[in-house]
Amino acid sequence: xxxxxxxxxxxxxxxxxxxxxxxxxxxxxxxxxxxxxxxxxxxxxxxxxxxxxxxxxxxxxxxxxxxxxxxxxxxxxxxxxxxxxxxxxxxxxxxxxxxxxxxxxxxxxxxxxxxxxxxxxxxxxxxxxxxxxxxxxxxxxxxxxxxxxxxxxxxxxxxxxxxxxxxxxxxxxxxxxxxxxxxxxxxxxxxxxxxxxxxxxxxxxxxxxxxxxxxxxxxxxxxxxxxxxxxxxxxxxxxxxxxxxxxxxxxxxxxxxxxxxxxxxxxxxxxxxxxxxxxxxxxxxxxxxxxxxxxxxxxxxxxxxxxxxxxxxxxxxxxxxxxxxxxxxxxxxxxxxxxxxxxxxxxxxxxxxxxxxxxxxxxxxxxxxxxx
Numbered sequence: 001x002x003x004x005x006x007x008x009x010x011x012x013x014x015x016x017x018x019x020x021x022x023x024x025x026x027x028x029x030x031x032x033x034x035x036x037x038x039x040x041x042x043x044x045x046x047x048x049x050x051x052x053x054x055x056x057x058x059x060x061x062x063x064x065x066x067x068x069x070x071x072x073x074x075x076x077x078x079x080x081x082x083x084x085x086x087x088x089x090x091x092x093x094x095x096x097x098x099x100x101x102x103x104x105x106x107x108x109x110x111x112x113x114x115x116x117x118x119x120x121x122x123x124x125x126x127x128x129x130x131x132x133x134x135x136x137x138x139x140x141x142x143x144x145x146x147x148x149x150x151x152x153x154x155x156x157x158x159x160x161x162x163x164x165x166x167x168x169x170x171x172x173x174x175x176x177x178x179x180x181x182x183x184x185x186x187x188x189x190x191x192x193x194x195x196x197x198x199x200x201x202x203x204x205x206x207x208x209x210x211x212x213x214x215x216x217x218x219x220x221x222x223x224x225x226x227x228x229x230x231x232x233x234x235x236x237x238x239x240x241x242x243x244x245x246x247x248x249x250x251x252x253x254x255x256x257x258x259x260x261x262x263x264x265x266x267x268x269x270x271x272x273x274x275x276x277x278x279x280x281x282x283x284x285x286x287x288x289x290x291x292x293x294x295x296x297x298x299x300x301x302x303x304x305x306x307x308x309x310x311x312x313x314x315x316x317x318x319x320x321x322x323x324x325x326x327x328x329x330x331x332x333x334x335x336x337x338x339x340x341x342x343x344x345x346x347x348x349x350x351x352x353x354x355x356x357x358x359x360x361x362x363x364x365x366x367x368x369x370x371x372x
Contacts, residue, residue, distance in 0.1 A: 009044055029055060050239065050268040054306025061302045066271065068303030149189050220330045220366045222252045231326060231334035234277035235342055236270045243267050244341025245277040248334050248355060254367025256355035260284060261337050263347040275307040282314040284351065333359055333366065
């Protein structure tokens with residue numbers, strides 16, 4: 001994506017300023033490749049063909065975020081870039097000075113200097129610790145020296161354990177819960193510091209640690225009785241490669257009814273790849289009669305409205321469809337099948353009853369707790 005929106009580069013010297021997207025579409029509603037090649041150079045044609053088109057109404061799209069909706073972060077980034085561009089344009093003689101400032105900003109230094117630099121950019125940050133009021137707060141202070149950090153370490157008695165982290169993690173003589181808690185303690189302390197700084201609130205460190213450990217243990221959850229569950233995954237690497245996609249359908253006992261795998265054509269970004277994977281799954285599911293925030297709130301994702309409208313129309317053909325977000329840990333089977341497309345070069349699409357033989361044991365292990 002360009003830093004600033006621009007018109008495509010034209011082959012011809014005279015440009016039709018009234019040219020509309022509709023003029024570049026064929027009778028089938030898709031891009032007319034012949035017209036594109038006639039008007040634009042090859043690299044621009046490739047970029048245009050990666051854009052999804054559909055029978056959707058025109059609407060304003062914010063060009064500076066991945067999903068097409070305005071966010072404060074994207075607005076601040078744009079304002080910063082425009083200010084920098086204006087400074088370079090109006091004071092070209094100071095280019096060397098600006099470059100020197102960039103080099104100084106990259107010099108490894110103590111966090112306090114970074115905070116002072118952020119203060120000059122309009123962020124009034126206090127360098128004192130908000131918890132114990134100690135001056136010159138640093139990462140070391142927040143994680144180890146602050147009174148709250150020391151309290152957390154004293155509760156768990158893991159200071160010595162952290163010192164020999166790599167050595168003690170495989171040691172089965174140490175209770176598993178203590179070994180597993182080490183990274184979550186650091187995460188909970190750091191999260192609490194940020195919440196106090198920016199939201200002026202705190203949460204129980206113990207509750208955060210327990211919640212984090214529970215999140216890590218997420219496993220595949222079966223569907224409700226009478227329903228089936230379809231896990232999908234899209235393995236996207238970059239805009240130049242195919243995307244590996246798959247779905248696997250299981251019943252409430254964990255039995256695999258059927259699964260499918262395919263390689264989709266190039267997608268310009270991860271979201272397009274994931275939405276295309278969902279379209280592919282719904283189309284196959286409809287024929288056999290048998291990303292989630294974007295599907296639930298399509299108006300917040302205007303950049304992908306053509307795909308989202310197609311998903312909506314496909315969902316209407318089913319008697320009942322529900323979407324839920326799966327964590328990486330609870331979606332391992334679908335992830336492994338999708339990854340095999342790119343990792344192992346399995347570009348041949350197929351649909352099969354049951355699960356893949358090479359994942360048979362893992363599927364049984366996921367279904368075992370349900371049977372018991």
